[in-house]
Amino acid sequence: GESVGLHLPTLSVQEGDNSIINCAYSNSASDYFIWYKQESGKGPQFIIDIRSNMDKRQGQRVTVLLNKTVKHLSLQIAATQPGDSAVYFCAERGTGSARQLTFGSGTQLTVLP
Amino acid sequence: GAGVSQSPSNKVTEKGKDVELRCDPISGHTALYWYRQSLGQGLEFLIYFQGNSAPDKSGLPSDRFSAERTGGSVSTLTIQRTQQEDSAVYLCASSRIAGVGTGELFFGEGSRLTVL
Numbered sequence: 001g002e003s004v005g006l007h008l009p010t011l012s013v014q015e016g017d018n019s020i021i022n023c024a025y026s027n028s029a030s031d032y033f034i035w036y037k038q039e040s041g042k043g044p045q046f047i048i049d050i051r052s053n054m055d056k057r058q059g060q061r062v063t064v065l066l067n068k069t070v071k072h073l074s075l076q077i078a079a080t081q082p083g084d085s086a087v088y089f090c091a092e093r094g095t096g097s098a099r100q101l102t103f104g105s106g107t108q109l110t111v112l113p
Numbered sequence: 114g115a116g117v118s119q120s121p122s123n124k125v126t127e128k129g130k131d132v133e134l135r136c137d138p139i140s141g142h143t144a145l146y147w148y149r150q151s152l153g154q155g156l157e158f159l160i161y162f163q164g165n166s167a168p169d170k171s172g173l174p175s176d177r178f179s180a181e182r183t184g185g186s187v188s189t190l191t192i193q194r195t196q197q198e199d200s201a202v203y204l205c206a207s208s209r210i211a212g213v214g215t216g217e218l219f220f221g222e223g224s225r226l227t228v229l
Contacts, residue, residue: 034217043117043204043220044156089155100146100169101218103156 012110019077021107023090028071030092034101035064035075038087047075047088077109085111115139117221119205125227126195134190134224138207145188146218147180148204156204162188195228202226 013019025033031052036044050057050064050073057064063076073090087108091101118137126132138145143164148156158172162182173179177195182188192199202225206218 041222043206043222044218045220046217049217091156100158100161100172101156102158103148105153105155 009105010108010110012112013080014112015082016079019075019080019084019109021075021077021088021090021109023073023075023104025071025073025090025092025104027092027094027102028068030094030102032093033064033066033073034091034093035062035073036089036091036103037084038089038106040086044089080109080111082111082113085109117205117207117219119203119221119224121224122222123225123227125229127229128197129194131191131193132195132226134192134203134205134226136188136190136205136207136221138186138188138205139219140186142207142209142219143185144208144210145182146206146208147188147190148206150202150204150223152201159190159203192226195226197228200226200228 011019011021034049035047037047038044048057048059048062048064050066052068055066061078065074075088077084087106089103089106091103093101117139120135124132145162147159149159150156160173160180161169177193180188180190190203202223204220204223206220208218
């Protein structure tokens with residue numbers, strides 16, 4: 001099964017509202033987490049990252065929160081816009097030799113007018 | 114180039130045929146990854162190249178899958194005797210270096226493989 005998973009496969013929000021996308025991970029040894037946005041027909045695009053020694057990081061209109069106690073990651077998008085409609089993936093990087101990212105199955109965010 | 118380039122963007126093949134998918138990473142990026150994305154699913158790690166080190170092939174699903182990276186740049190993913198379950202989007206990504214805090218991967222737009 002997936003070592004990184006999402007609580008909700010779909011999320012619909014009104015334009016202008018804030019969005020919160022949640023993600024659970026299972027590898028307590030993961031030291032780095034990334035959120036990616038994938039628009040239809042395109043490759044994933046980096047949004048924001050956070051190291052395991054942090055619990056919050058802010059970007060432009062986005063905030064990532066990390067709760068290592070419950071192995072939970074969330075992405076908050078402020079003032080959601082139509083262009084935010086996409087699939088959002090969280091990914092964790094383990095401590096193996098390849099340090100490759102393990103992705104969850106994604107959440108489809110739909111912004112309603 | 115400006116970004117990761119993959120070709121072909123779409124490939125339709127018959128079951129049992131071999132296919133080759135190409136990836137041109139961002140110039141100067143030493144790490145290169147191949148992922149597979151089935152419809153509506155997340156990304157499944159396939160293989161990783163870092164500089165001149167031996168590749169990590171731990172994600173390849175079977176011995177029908179192989180990949181090489183020539184000259185530390187262009188990579189080719191080869192699938193032999195394709196099966197219908199190989200149908201997916203194959204994504205290539207590169208990163209400047211592989212290390213803590215530098216995990217940002219730049220993805221190409223993928224090669225969509227359909228096996229009939």
